[in-house]
Amino acid sequence: MTDFNNKPPADINLPVANEPGGFSGRWAKAHHILLYFVVATVVVWLSTGFYRVNADEVAIIERLGQFLHEPDGKAKIFEPGVSYHMPWPIDTVHKIPVQQKRTLTVNTFNAPADAYEDLRRSLLRRGASAELIGALFDPYVITGDKNVVHIELAVQYRIEDPEAWLMTVAGQHKDTRDARESMMNFMVCDAVLKRMGRLPVDGVLLEGRRLLPEMLGTAIDDAMSFKARKVEDAQHEDHDHDHAHKNDPDDNKMGDGHFHDEEMHIGVKVSQVDLVVVRPPNYVKTAFEAVLQAQADREVLRNRATTEANNLLNQAEAQARQQLAEGDAYYRRVVEAAKGESARFEQVYIQYRNAPDITKWSLYTETLRQVIGSADRVFSVQPGQKTVLSINPPEFDANRVQQNNPGQ
Template identity: 25%
Template sequence: MIQSVSPRGNGQSVPPDLEALMGTFVSRFGKSSKGPLKIAAAVVIVLALLWGVLSSWYTVQPEERAVVKRFGAVIGINDPGLHFKIPFGIDTVQFVATERVLKQEFGFRTTGTGEGGRTTYSPQQFEDESLMLTGDLNMIDVEWVVQYRISDPIKFLYQMREPTRTLRDISESVMRRIVGNMLGSEVLTVGRVEIQQKAGEEIQALMDAYDAGIRINTVEMQDVVPPPAVQPAFNEVNEARQERERMINEAQKRVNQEIPNAEGAALRTVAEAQGYATERVNRAEGESARFSAVLAEYQQAPAVTRSRLYLETLNEVLPGIGQVLVVQDGQLGPLPLLELNRPTQPATGGGQ
């Protein structure tokens, strides 16, 4: 038992201090190495204290969550901010970006952002990912992006060994199956929206079945083009289809113009015929009513009615005959030089 003597000399026993222990250790191994050992021990102690201080706290960023493990077992998830833990490797922390939208690229790779904020892409070709066979046995080069978020960090870290690799394999398998069930023309033109929607739903269903803690946001198709070897033939086919669509649209436009015009002309003719029929009926009814009124008057006063009808008839007929000359018996007719039937012309030339 090691005892230390107090400066007062009363001989009271106290607990051994660190320096006494180091002195005993040094005395056993030689007084010549006492200085270097003290320095080494001090360095070790300082490093241990520094390690303990630095490993006792951590900061979680706003877009992250921290999964805390103690002796390898998960004990909780911490939100953004400053947190403390047991140092010396007893508590370990893994940071997971749960609030950040992540993406997986297929058929191309983004290398960064160049001058002017433009995205730069890798010149390497990834045809093993992008080349697909359609339902009509045509080859198509499809590039797409899967955007996702980590919904459960514990499941993402420990439910399966490589969740990101699993997501890539599932995405590629689903996209190949969907494209393989469609015609090449649909994939190149009108089928993009349908493909994106179906792919997103099926990828999410498979990831839920694996319980991987991943939530699919969107599946966006980028470039969908035929392979370079057959691109000229595809371009000719597309031009022919566009020409056909243009002619169909022009014909439909002509139909939309001509049919309303024909319908309007038909309605106008029907309306004119109906108006003419109504006019004839009304005129006939008026003539019939007039004749009936004259007949009633004629039955009451035949002579007067006869004279009135005679005079009315002359009043209607004579204006259309022209000039009428009444010559007495035995008199000569007017000379033809008078040209009585010629219309009178106004005088001109200053009153002559």
């Protein structure tokens, strides 16, 4: 470094701008380093815009707080593959597994006993019965005839509308999936309460596992739609006008804006509902099991009687068909024989009209041939002639007599 203190003014050498180690040189070097750093940072930032969508997913891009839309107004869906978007914070990629089946377990009406285990132990020490504690604290649902049952569901669903699924819960929630499942759990509980409120307890407990899944599946799928109040062209003219309309609950207008109810959907499709638990309260479980056993015995007896009745009916129908077939065959046989005899008689009658004597002789000889043909011995006797016929007695077979009379 140049020393300015120990040299006279004439001997002072000022630093030159392009002198190595000078101020301008150091600044140029720092400027280049900063430029390289900025360029590298921009390149790395731009490279973060590449993303991959798996085969069972689709993607929706949110740009500056708004989803990218198609010309028809629907959200733009990006299919599986590798794509590029503007890096964060300009764009945000939301990947939605539309092919994945999810299961939501709803045990709101059948919470386990460990949820109040401490209180349960305290009451048991004080002499309260377990059945009474369960009756007081176990969650339940009320049927249409004011009875209590416990029910637990496993709802299988998949995402059908990615845009509606993303818009269901705002993004500022820490865990949007838990928030969505909490809302779906609320909707399922609402559908269960409404459906169970129309059914008797016998229909739930006795036929519930056969009929309830389909009924609840339809009700839950319908419950995933809801009405939301939306405002159009809302412009407040002044505070007094706003306050006047705000105090009127029946007025659907606010300033120049109009409210209307719009049908909305959370974007899921319920594919199956499984009943994990359908049971009566523990303190009446024995009585319900007795009823179930009686119902089962009744069904067994009814099925047995129905089977026997069907067998007898089938046998009777088979006999009736056989008799009808035999009668029809006999009828056809008699009719055909009668037709044959009638045709033969017509032919003989025509021959008789043409040649009576010849026809008589032909009939006589034919009849005589039939009679003589069945005889073992034939004797020809002239009119007025007497003859002696020798007839041998039948042969006696002792063995045949012994076989016909074994007891003698």
